Amino acid sequence: MSAVTYPSAWHAAMDFAVAHGVDTVFGLPDDDLVPLRALEGTELRMVLCRDQRAAAFMAAGHALAAGRTALCVIGKGPAAANVVGGLLEARCSGAPMVVLASGTGARTRGSGAFQELDQLAMIAPVVKWAHRVDHPDRVVPAIERAFLVAANGAPGPVYLELPADLLDVEVVRDRPWHQPRAQHPQPDTEALAGSLVALRAARRPVILVGGGMRHRNGGGEVERLAERLGAPIFATASGRGAVDETHPLFCGLAGLYAAEEMLPLWAETDLVVALGSRLEETAVYRPGFSAPDVPVLQVNLEPVDISHERPGHVVIGDGLAAVRSWLTDLPERAARPELLERAELPAPTNEWSERAQAANRAAAERVATERQRVAELPGIHIADLLRVLDEVLPERRVLVQENGLQDMWSYFYPHWRVPAAADSIVPSEQTSLGFGAIAAAGVKLAVPGSAVVAFVGDGAFGKLGADLEVLVEQELGVLFVVLDNGGYGWLQAQLDKAGPSRYRFAGSPHGTGADRPGVHHAVVDDKTRLDKELRQAAAACAAGRVAVVEIPVRLDDVPADLTETEGEHS
Incomplete structure (x- = not known):
């Protein structure tokens, strides 16, 4: 083949992404905007996030749902610091992803350059491989290796830094791209x-x-x-x-x-x-x-x-x-x-x-009895909410979960089942607050033909913040079912066990602030409206709109299986 010359390392990276079958890029690039210029002329979809941690969470959700390597683009300095939490979650979740970051150029490194930071030292402990490319001849093999490492062995995140001095230096590729694939080694x-x-x-x-x-x-x-x-x-x-x-x-x-x-x-x-x-x-x-x-x-x-x-x-x-x-x-x-x-x-x-x-059978009978009992009580109970969700959603659906006090109802068998046509995305053992709420955007892009529901607490939903606008802009029809207990229910439960305190982590439901243009929004505190409101929200999502359904909940609505252990595990 004849040699291919790219105007920058970022152009080479985006060309590889296209050749590798990547369809979406998540991120927030540096103010030089070279990554965005490198995306011009490609069919890659760019999801411009408001926060780098959100970009990493979305990429991880996309990788977990799709089963292939996701791509995230960030700037340098504080941008790299912001992405660490997302990389930690991706590493522990086994989510294959590559983060391409800007960095201080070799000519100014150590001189107190703007946003200078030893990003490799900070990020290396939470990824499979962290590397800085300091010469244009090393760009092509570094990109190929990054994707190879992310997908193979136990999948996970890789960090690749492209310093400022590669922004305007040509990169030459004199051979076809090597296409790394996920291999599955046979046991001994x-x-x-x-x-x-x-x-x-x-x-x-x-x-x-x-x-x-x-x-x-x-x-x-x-x-x-x-x-x-x-x-x-x-x-x-x-x-x-x-x-x-x-x-x-x-x-x-x-x-x-x-x-x-x-x-x-x-x-x-x-x-x-x-x-x-x-x-x-x-x-x-x-x-x-x-x-x-x-x-x-x-x-x-x-x-x-x-x-x-x-x-x-x-x-x-x-x-x-x-x-x-x-x-x-x-x-x-x-x-x-x-x-x-x-x-x-x-x-x-x-x-x-x-x-x-x-x-x-015994577990199913107990839960059926419990569902029948709470169905006859006033107010909305989470066990009943999960039943209605199960009835409203199509068979092809993904439940994206958090790990707080009351969204854990969906963890206990069999309040939420995952049939063969469905899926469930759950935080790793790190249980980063907000992972499920934010990752749902990446999940939806990975499986556009499935209904995607984020079953989250109001504290976790709050971590989505300004990136809710990103979902609206991208027309990502995610249904957020927000259990509003007024804060952080798990911490409040631990605090209550210790006796009276002047501190409060949760209390009366306070609303999510999601009533904004482009969002289908409802607050449901009457169980007779639950089926209708969830069906309307699901229909809005099917049309590409974001839907937020807030459910005010009580702090004592906790799974019976959890009550004996909630004070022992935090």
Whole structure:
């Protein structure tokens, strides 16, 4: 091929993005505006954010929903500082993204230049790879490497700095772009053989699906493994959306979010099969997890993500590859055509499978009873709100969640189910306040054909701030269901346990201030209006409008499963 000459490093980066299949860029560029000039003439969609953290959250949401690398563009100095929180969330969520940042040029570095900052030192601890390009000859390979690292191994964010002295220096590419793709390394055969022995020996196994299995279970292989083993399926919070939660063996979330009906299963299991989970604190919180001496068979792409707190086999490699290998070697103890069609489970293959299904039914009956009870009470209760949302939204929908006191209703099985056609985006163990509210914009761009609902508290919604206007400008039809308790409910709950205090984190609902041009807005405090108002909001979103439905809620409307632990975990 003949050489291609770009007027700047940013032009080369945007050309690579187009060639790599990137369709959207999130960010807030430096005041030199070269990144925007580099976007001219391309079909890339630029989402100009008001805040760099919002840009990173949106990019992370886009990456998690789409399953491919997202691109974010920022300036230097305070812009780089602002993006750190978003990079931290992306790293812990396993969201593949590349952040391209401006930086102080080599000729003025160390001279007290405007907005000079050692950005690499600040950002390196929270990304997979951080690099500064100081010569035009290094631009092409650095860009290719950034996207390769972001997508491979455990996916995550990469930071690439393009200093000011590359703004007006030509970059030459004398070869075709190398197109890095996400590869899924096969586990070691000896490790698989050892794990297979453990699976065959287990009589009461449990499968735990983590965020590392997102976009790695499209064929329902995990559910088939559960059927073969007669094993209940649990998910971590970040693992939601990786399995079909309407499957009869799905038993909800593990650890802190485990339903009471599932605790006997965790107490009696003799093997936990953990797929793509770091076994973070909330996932292994007792009693919603096995005893410390029960072996855990862990499968992860990265050795650093293996927990060494528990005994058991370790398999380094792709979780889907491991599951497929096991399916090849395990007997089909429960395979029938109607099972694979998810119509129903056949007669239980063993007592353990029967107990898991019984626990599933018992949990569903308890929640149905609770929903019926609150439906007859005055006022709107969150359990009832989730029921109405489930009825109003189409099957193709994504629930984007937060991790506050009352939006956690959606974590507890089975107040919100994720069927095969749906998805759920949940904050990582970092639970950055506002992540779900802001990431919903990126999610909507990744799955434009799905209804996207951000189920958030008023404190989290407030973090969206001026970037609500960005959603309006971009015609992103996201439905925000805002639970308004007047502040930060979780902190207020902890404060109340300590006795009277002159401080307040939450109280009377105070409104979101979302009543502005371009936003479909409603405050609903009458349950007889709930169905109608949510349907109108969903219709507005389908037409490309942002909708905000505020629900005033009480601080004592807390999931029963959480009340015994909320004072122990913060």
